[in-house]
Amino acid sequence: MSTSPIRFGIIGCAEIASKVARAISLSPNATLIAVGSRSIDKARKFISDNALPASTVPLTPYDAVLNHPSVDAVYVPLPTSLHVTWAVAAAKKGKHVLLEKPTALCVEELDVILQACRENRVQFMDSTMLMHHPRTEKMRELITDPTRFGEVKTVDSIFTYSADENFLQNDIRVKPDLDALGALGDVGWYCIRSILWANSYQLPETAVALRGPVKNNAGVLLSCGAQLLWPDGRTATLNCSFLAHLSMQLTVIGTKGLLNVSDFVIPYEEGKTSFAFVTDASELATGWDPVPSKHEVLTDLPQEARMVQEFARLVKLIKEEGKEPETKWPEISRKTQLVIDAVKKSVDNGFEPVEIIG
Amino acid sequence: MSTSPIRFGIIGCAEIASKVARAISLSPNATLIAVGSRSIDKARKFISDNALPASTVPLTPYDAVLNHPSVDAVYVPLPTSLHVTWAVAAAKKGKHVLLEKPTALCVEELDVILQACRENRVQFMDSTMLMHHPRTEKMRELITDPTRFGEVKTVDSIFTYSADENFLQNDIRVKPDLDALGALGDVGWYCIRSILWANSYQLPETAVALRGPVKNNAGVLLSCGAQLLWPDGRTATLNCSFLAHLSMQLTVIGTKGLLNVSDFVIPYEEGKTSFAFVTDASELATGWDPVPSKHEVLTDLPQEARMVQEFARLVKLIKEEGKEPETKWPEISRKTQLVIDAVKKSVDNGFEPVEIIG
CATH class of the missing domain: 3.40.50.720 (NAD(P)-binding Rossmann-like Domain)
Incomplete structure (x- = not known):
């Protein structure tokens, strides 16, 4: 070549x-x-x-x-x-x-x-x-390893940031004719993607919006959440918002392991990242055994x-x-968009469950 | 004395x-x-x-x-x-x-x-x-400081552990005549307590159970979740389970700050604990500014x-x-119990919102 x-x-x-x-x-x-x-x-x-x-x-x-x-x-x-x-x-x-x-x-x-x-x-x-960071690849290796992680049971994904007054008045992401999906499309996108990623891109069967979404006067979402459910009992929750301090917390819990990462969308630092992982930990009277390990992943090139x-x-x-x-x-994009659409529909229909058809 | x-x-x-x-x-x-x-x-x-x-x-x-x-x-x-x-x-x-x-x-x-x-x-x-750990006191100092944290917007609290087959068959916590509240009473208790704690013990107005709770044959909850809502727009989510690997993740997001702690119920180690906290962080193209600080809290006596x-x-x-x-x-106990009761009621009534009256 x-x-x-x-x-x-x-x-x-x-x-x-x-x-x-x-x-x-x-x-x-x-x-x-x-x-x-x-x-x-x-x-x-x-x-x-x-x-x-x-x-x-x-x-x-x-x-x-x-x-x-x-x-x-x-x-x-x-x-x-x-x-x-x-x-x-x-x-x-x-x-x-x-x-x-x-x-x-x-x-x-x-x-x-x-x-x-x-x-x-x-x-x-x-x-x-984030899909292209070597950390993402490393984490996926661990959570898809049945010996170290078992099967995924639940995923919890949060991405918020605090938009300033100028953003909330003027940014394209709060305008119904430009980015009508608001916070769901902007930050919720990453939550949904991370949840699909953790579930090997198996589409959930159902999305149910959480209560208390916030919309601006034009009806654009500034903050919302949802629960996703799979037929085999797996669940996930997501929370996304323009109205709370910066946070990017992803927790994936399996039957045998736990993954925790607090900067899953944009790593704290460009070249050096980490996450916490543990297999088969028990709580003893005096603490965890074993304690989760901090895994470091370096990269020459930013994600x-x-x-x-x-x-x-x-x-x-x-x-x-x-x-x-x-x-x-394109397949992963389409699945992410399908879930976005279902969450939006559930917000709009008063928090009723919405079936996701692939 | x-x-x-x-x-x-x-x-x-x-x-x-x-x-x-x-x-x-x-x-x-x-x-x-x-x-x-x-x-x-x-x-x-x-x-x-x-x-x-x-x-x-x-x-x-x-x-x-x-x-x-x-x-x-x-x-x-x-x-x-x-x-x-x-x-x-x-x-x-x-x-x-x-x-x-x-x-x-x-x-x-x-x-x-x-x-x-x-x-x-x-x-x-x-x-x-956990109420008595000096870390809990230190974290509370930070999240109740309007300069460093602003106001609480959302709390996400997860406590799960993987019960073995013997527990799931024989433990008092799965028996309807002994601990009928199951996982909600055992592990959900801590999630709800931590959420109340983060909200200065202001009772939420409403509890809504998440979908997909798991019960055993006797009807005792082995896994469930809920959303809590306050009249001023604050929200919280909780997830508790006997059916997933050990995890104790508490994320409190304010308008100006973020608190993250991954072992909120039982610290990883008895004498030396930590949590992550940041105020006024922004995402830059190359990372967070500032990066959350790791705060260490030592204790001679276990919690x-x-x-x-x-x-x-x-x-x-x-x-x-x-x-x-x-x-x-006793006041804090009562508030925790009130929320437990409301979550249980919402699980039992098909995920309808339940009003919490103090």
Whole structure:
């Protein structure tokens, strides 16, 4: 395989795009060649603010990125309501699609995107960075080991952060015409993904929203929770909010083991991460035996750069070796979106259980 | 005040009684003088198995302990269904009552116990050991500090352990005539207590059981969860189970701070404990700023000995200085029991919300 990097364009200069622009530059098999915005000045400013190479082309409108012949793949950090339009447009132009989460406003929209990607043989991946951290891989090794973990019984996943007044008034994530899923789509996405991850991506059968969700005046969720249930008795709870201090607590309890991680979405530190794990612990009068071990996992590349690297690797296989797109990533996206939709429906129907059909 | 220790009797030789017998011997102001059992042999065996001083008197039946003129206070680790009988009998004999949790099968029973204690001017305390750990005090200082924590928004409390087949068949905690509250009374008690503790003992307005509780053939809960709600929008979730690996995760999220502790009921180690706390953290592209601090709290005396010490201190004030019993402890017990009752009712009524009236 050639050593030429996969060439990215970005459409939309959202804040998160800075992080991904850095990730593209850190990734050994990727390069950012174009930034598209609704205004050429914004595109220029993004390039200069992020100290991108002088060779990076500012473009307007977004179509200019999709029409650029050298662009292999696009990263799409636009508001969720625009995903279907622009992800489909990108696919139709043969550009591979790295799509910011939540992937869509509902699974029907996502299915339109995924169909366009399949029909145009482009790779689809959502931008859930934690999936690519080596810690995530290490934790999965442990919780899928029947000897050390037994079977998963319950998962508890919390992701909250405290949005400031400006965010709560003006951010796209509180606007019904932009990111109508609010906190559920923004932070709840990670909770649901982590729960699916811990359950080897087996879809729950039922979602039931917890009581007390908070919505803004426009009806967008600022805070909510839910319970998920599987036919064999497994359960999970999730809590997500824009209205409480930063927290990212994931607890996975098996029949024989326990995993605890307190920074599952964005590690406390970029290069050095940890989690706690224990097998077959008992409580004695004087403490636990054994005490959970702290497992450290180091990484040279931050998780978002590893995400870009993996995406670019798949794109390269398609582009240079004629391989088919990897179906694992769109499948996981779709399951996450299905659960999001079910939780939203349960919030809206007064906390009644909603069946999840895959 | 004299230096003579408060003299304890134990009625019932349950496994937990060994831990409390040790705690009494470790506590500088307490001494164990009598052990009562339904059989004198069991009482003798308990004294010998626990290497108690030769001066410890084996007695039978339980009344012999209550009638013993030198006994100031009794620790009652009997099955919950017997609490009302024996705690009331003890109070009527003027013995102070340290009662194993859950305090009663329902608040109406607990009220009978508390009334007997009031009428006989004896101290009542439930045996929730974690309340007496200096770590608990330190954590409370932090989460009640508006500068460092803001206001509590949500609490998530999990206590599970994996009971073996023998326990699930034979333990008193799975028998409807002994500990009819099952896992809710045994482990859920701590979840509910920790949630009340984090909310400065303000009772929630509503309890709603989570779906998917597991009961044994006799209808005793082996696993369940619930959500609690306060009128001002605070929420809490709890999960308790006999059917999953040991876990004791407490997460308290405020508007300005985060507390995380993974061994809240029984610390990993007896003398050296820790928790994680952070104020005003933000997520940056590269991690958290600041990262939560690990706070270490050391203790010479294990939490159960500190519990005995505090109980004996209160008894001594009543006995030697004519003080009134401390009302804080029975009040906290009653609130915990009220929430237990509401969760149980919601499990039984098909997960409908149950109002909690203090």
